[in-house]
Amino acid sequence: MKNIESIPGELRCCILLSDIHKSGEQYKTAAELALSEAVDYWGQSYVPEEPVRVNITANYARSDIAVRVELSCGFRVPCSRCLEETRLAINGDMRYLFTMRRLPRAEEERAGGEEDGYIDAIEMEKFQAELDLSPYIWETLILNLPERVLCREECKGLCPICGCSKNARECGCMTDETDPRLGALKNFLW
Numbered sequence: 001m002k003n004i005e006s007i008p009g010e011l012r013c014c015i016l017l018s019d020i021h022k023s024g025e026q027y028k029t030a031a032e033l034a035l036s037e038a039v040d041y042w043g044q045s046y047v048p049e050e051p052v053r054v055n056i057t058a059n060y061a062r063s064d065i066a067v068r069v070e071l072s073c074g075f076r077v078p079c080s081r082c083l084e085e086t087r088l089a090i091n092g093d094m095r096y097l098f099t100m101r102r103l104p105r106a107e108e109e110r111a112g113g114e115e116d117g118y119i120d121a122i123e124m125e126k127f128q129a130e131l132d133l134s135p136y137i138w139e140t141l142i143l144n145l146p147e148r149v150l151c152r153e154e155c156k157g158l159c160p161i162c163g164c165s166k167n168a169r170e171c172g173c174m175t176d177e178t179d180p181r182l183g184a185l186k187n188f189l190w
């Protein structure tokens with residue numbers, strides 16, 4: 001399983017800055033990147049079902065490059081209530097700003113007051129030849145993985161007594177619907 005701390009090598013995607021420059025105002029590229037391992041996140045395993053389809057759009061202006069990362073892919077993951085394997089479609093859309101300008105450090109910002117709106121920009125070297133977008137593709141993917149996935153909105157989950165899926169059948173187990181923590185309170189009120 002793939003931990004989110006390390007970017008999978010399969011997601012490697014670099015664009016040449018010369019290609020962006022050559023393209024004039026807008027540069028577009030697309031890629032299909034197949035993950036070879038499940039992604040381990042939120043304490044569960046997201047098994048890739050298809051390659052991650054990535055569309056990159058880059059707009060270049062003076063010393064800044066605005067990059068949009070759009071992606072879609074499909075995973076299989078257990079339903080949070082009944083554990084049945086469920087298909088999950090992911091769509092991500094994130095924007096990043098790369099700049100060759102030197103950004104003020106935190107202490108300079110405090111001294112100099114508010115910045116010109118590029119606080120979240122990612123600094124890059126003036127003479128670097130390519131832009132490695134792998135970490136940003138990975139981030140766009142991870143940030144769109146939901147913590148809870150349901151096989152259907154009205155999933156009834158598992159019976160706490162016999163463990164069967166209540167979606168399939170009514171097992172007839174006697175379950176006390178009262179929360180035990182409320183039992184004492186009920187006696188007190190009545």
Ligand SMILES: [Zn+2]
Binds near residue numbers: 082083084152
């Ligand atoms: Zn379910």
Ligand SMILES: [Zn+2]
Binds near residue numbers: 160161164173
């Ligand atoms: Zn049961």
